[in-house]
Amino acid sequence: MQNKTRPELVSGHKTKGLKPTKFLVFYLILALVVLMVPGLTYAGPLTALSDTMSRLKISEDSDHTIKFTTPTGATDIGDTIEITMPTGFTIGAVVFGDMDLSHGASTGYETELTLAAAAGAGVWGASFAGQILSLDHPTDATGDIAIDDKVVVEIGTNATSGSNQIANNSSADSYVIDIAGDFGDTGQIGIVILTDDEVVVSTTIDPYVTFVITQNTVPLTKTGGGNPDDTNTGYNEGSANTLAASTNGTSGYSISYEGSTLENPDSDTIDAMATKTTSSTGSEQFGINLKNNATPNTGSDPSGGSGTPESDYNTADEFRFIVDTTTALASAAAASATTTFEVTYIVNVAAATEAGLYSTTVTYICTGNF
Amino acid sequence: MQNKHKIKGLKPTKFLVFYLILALLVLMVPGLTYAGPLTALSDTMSRLRISEDSDHTIRFTTPTGAEDIGDTIEITMPTGFTIGAVVFGDMDLSHGITTGYETELTLAAAAGAGVWGASFAGQVLSLDHPTDAGENITAGNKVIVEIGTNANGGSNQIANNSSADSYTISIAGDFGDDGKIGIVTLTDDQVAVSADVDPTLTFSLSGNSTDFSTLSASSVTTSTPNITLTIGTNATSGYTISIYDTGDTSDPGMKEVAGSFMIGSADYSYSDTADLSSVAGYGIQGSSATATIDARYDQTGDDVGGYELTAQALATYGSTADNHTVLITSKAKVTSSTTAGSYADTVTVIATGNF
Numbered sequence: 001m002q003n004k005t006r007p008e009l010v011s012g013h014k015t016k017g018l019k020p021t022k023f024l025v026f027y028l029i030l031a032l033v034v035l036m037v038p039g040l041t042y043a044g045p046l047t048a049l050s051d052t053m054s055r056l057k058i059s060e061d062s063d064h065t066i067k068f069t070t071p072t073g074a075t076d077i078g079d080t081i082e083i084t085m086p087t088g089f090t091i092g093a094v095v096f097g098d099m100d101l102s103h104g105a106s107t108g109y110e111t112e113l114t115l116a117a118a119a120g121a122g123v124w125g126a127s128f129a130g131q132i133l134s135l136d137h138p139t140d141a142t143g144d145i146a147i148d149d150k151v152v153v154e155i156g157t158n159a160t161s162g163s164n165q166i167a168n169n170s171s172a173d174s175y176v177i178d179i180a181g182d183f184g185d186t187g188q189i190g191i192v193i194l195t196d197d198e199v200v201v202s203t204t205i206d207p208y209v210t211f212v213i214t215q216n217t218v219p220l221t222k223t224g225g226g227n228p229d230d231t232n233t234g235y236n237e238g239s240a241n242t243l244a245a246s247t248n249g250t251s252g253y254s255i256s257y258e259g260s261t262l263e264n265p266d267s268d269t270i271d272a273m274a275t276k277t278t279s280s281t282g283s284e285q286f287g288i289n290l291k292n293n294a295t296p297n298t299g300s301d302p303s304g305g306s307g308t309p310e311s312d313y314n315t316a317d318e319f320r321f322i323v324d325t326t327t328a329l330a331s332a333a334a335a336s337a338t339t340t341f342e343v344t345y346i347v348n349v350a351a352a353t354e355a356g357l358y359s360t361t362v363t364y365i366c367t368g369n370f
Numbered sequence: 371m372q373n374k375h376k377i378k379g380l381k382p383t384k385f386l387v388f389y390l391i392l393a394l395l396v397l398m399v400p401g402l403t404y405a406g407p408l409t410a411l412s413d414t415m416s417r418l419r420i421s422e423d424s425d426h427t428i429r430f431t432t433p434t435g436a437e438d439i440g441d442t443i444e445i446t447m448p449t450g451f452t453i454g455a456v457v458f459g460d461m462d463l464s465h466g467i468t469t470g471y472e473t474e475l476t477l478a479a480a481a482g483a484g485v486w487g488a489s490f491a492g493q494v495l496s497l498d499h500p501t502d503a504g505e506n507i508t509a510g511n512k513v514i515v516e517i518g519t520n521a522n523g524g525s526n527q528i529a530n531n532s533s534a535d536s537y538t539i540s541i542a543g544d545f546g547d548d549g550k551i552g553i554v555t556l557t558d559d560q561v562a563v564s565a566d567v568d569p570t571l572t573f574s575l576s577g578n579s580t581d582f583s584t585l586s587a588s589s590v591t592t593s594t595p596n597i598t599l600t601i602g603t604n605a606t607s608g609y610t611i612s613i614y615d616t617g618d619t620s621d622p623g624m625k626e627v628a629g630s631f632m633i634g635s636a637d638y639s640y641s642d643t644a645d646l647s648s649v650a651g652y653g654i655q656g657s658s659a660t661a662t663i664d665a666r667y668d669q670t671g672d673d674v675g676g677y678e679l680t681a682q683a684l685a686t687y688g689s690t691a692d693n694h695t696v697l698i699t700s701k702a703k704v705t706s707s708t709t710a711g712s713y714a715d716t717v718t719v720i721a722t723g724n725f
Binding site: 206207208209210211212213215216217218219220221227228229230234236241247248249251254259262264266268270343345347349350351352353354355356357358359360361362363364365366367368369370 | 410411412413414415416417418536538549550551552553554556558559560561562563564565566567568569570572602603604605606689690691692693725
């Protein structure tokens with residue numbers, strides 16, 4: 001009977017010479033100590049680990065943004081966080097100046113820590129030895145990384161003053177970054193390297209020029225309607241003739257016009273305005289411009305794009321018309337979205353201007369300059 | 371030396387020397403250039419209207435040039451543009467460093483010695499280098515191809531596509547360069563501008579009365595003031611001013627107000643004209659710097675033209691007139707037997723525009 005195992009006691013939990021009741025009490029006291037001693041935590045696995053790289057291409061220099069949450073923190077002098085980069089990743093000239101170390105409860109960026117080649121008072125040491133980056137707690141009680149803080153380690157040009165980067169492995173594969181050290185926590189991060197991490201996107205845009213003319217028939221009447229006379233200018237009051245042009249030509253576009261002056265069936269003509277000048281009733285004039293005019297009150301300034309009228313047609317209340325010669329009217333110097341030009345036509349007649357219906361046809365040309 | 375740069379059987383040092391010699395050759399061989407994209411491309415058309423015949427002035431700058439026998443510049447017009455009867459005679463080809471017009475090349479249907487071939491096959495215009503080494507287009511030159519009536523001797527043009535849209539002209543060929551030009555056609559590329567000028571006639575008199583005061587039997591009296599007629603019209607055949615008086619309604623002249631005696635016009639015998647220095651009577655002289663005064667009234671000195679009871683032409687002008695003036699001077703003389711009293715006459719002037 002003495003050798004029988006007592007059924008109420010599990011032999012694996014039996015402490016030599018300790019009775020079951022005392023064993024239970026020992027367990028309970030141990031649990032209370034663990035729970036009640038302030039700040040007492042366990043080393044454990046890091047969580048929320050990641051390494052965001054700027055490039056994944058083989059042999060390419062890359063920034064690293066390593067993030068993890070530490071259940072233990074690094075709160076003691078002598079604590080060290082060791083980050084081991086995979087073999088084949090070339091650390092090169094990366095030093096503490098190419099790194100940022102921060103931590104915080106929310107984003108991990110709340111508190112930026114001061115780094116140097118070696119730990120000092122209030123200064124974390126940050127240096128590579130081979131593939132291992134050692135982040136060493138300051139030599140005094142400052143600069144602690146609190147328990148459960150998020151930690152962010154930036155290496156490369158993403159660090160505030162960083163200029164040197166870690167070169168990726170020359171073989172396309174998956175790799176592991178180890179995080180350990182005597183701060184107590186451990187973890188691993190998987191990263192991947194590709195033969196080429198970029199996609200070259202291309203398309204071909206054909207050269208184009210667009211040109212739209214509205215209102216192909218333009219009667220010239222005096223203000224309020226009726227035919228012009230020697231005291232009233234005729235203009236296209238109720239029929240806005242617009243020219244709208246656009247192009248992707250690197251040298252823009254050119255708009256020109258060509259036409260005769262106004263002429264009646266008896267071949268009587270109205271003098272065109274050979275030089276840029278203002279409208280003047282009582283004398284023969286026929287001219288155009290591309291502006292918002294006051295005298296007569298008609299037209300509008302060009303809108304949209306970068307097209308502009310040539311100087312002879314770019315002054316309000318001044319008009320010109322070169323007869324029977326292809327003449328530059330407007331242009332854009334570079335690729336331009338649609339510019340809409342409104343053409344104002346004016347006519348003035350003298351008392352002696354022969355009666356009759358005068359007309360002309362103006363031909364507009366738009367050329368893209370590629 | 372990395373293996374990937376190592377040529378089989380070639381040691382690293384020799385490989386480097388090979389590379390350097392190749393680079394030197396590329397840089398030092400005179401005139402050695404690379405094919406590339408054409409620049410400064412444009413096509414200026416004479417008409418953009420759909421289906422309309424149009425000239426084309428095609429410009430581009432060639433980085434490579436066309437300097438070798440066999441070089442061909444191919445210009446492909448967009449589908450739907452009708453080449454029609456366009457042949458080499460309807461084209462000009464020139465090139466140069468500044469404007470592109472400096473050197474005009476000789477064209478023919480096919481390339482020959484010193485002659486460029488220029489012919490369409492479908493939509494493709496082939497410009498073929500001469501069969502000898504002359505007439506090269508130099509690298510970096512501007513090139514101008516004129517097609518249509520803008521070419522010297524050109525008469526045939528390319529008809530635009532019948533649909534209004536944007537189109538692309540492609541330039542390529544074994545001269546090595548290539549490029550594209552965008553052009554556009556419109557439903558209508560013209561604006562018809564019209565203005566209607568109404569017929570006008572303006573006419574005014576400087577006054578509506580003139581007075582001889584007291585007439586003399588020994589000298590000719592001129593009334594004051596003279597009457598100036600001002601007339602303007604845009605009638606293409608000008609104007610006619612005519613005149614008549616009332617007289618005593620039976621004969622022209624000044625009638626005694628309280629009686630029936632008449633100072634006849636132009637004389638007491640009612641002649642058409644009279645010299646008042648020798649006879650009594652009453653009439654007018656007309657004058658104008660522009661209008662033609664009718665012979666009856668084109669008088670000077672003491673000569674006058676007589677009124678009639680019906681309108682008589684005073685002045686005419688055969689074209690449009692802007693404020694022409696006609697001066698009427700009235701003169702009279704009486705005889706010693708003319709009845710004393712007041713005399714008066716009503717003269718009417720009429721202006722007619724001849725449109």
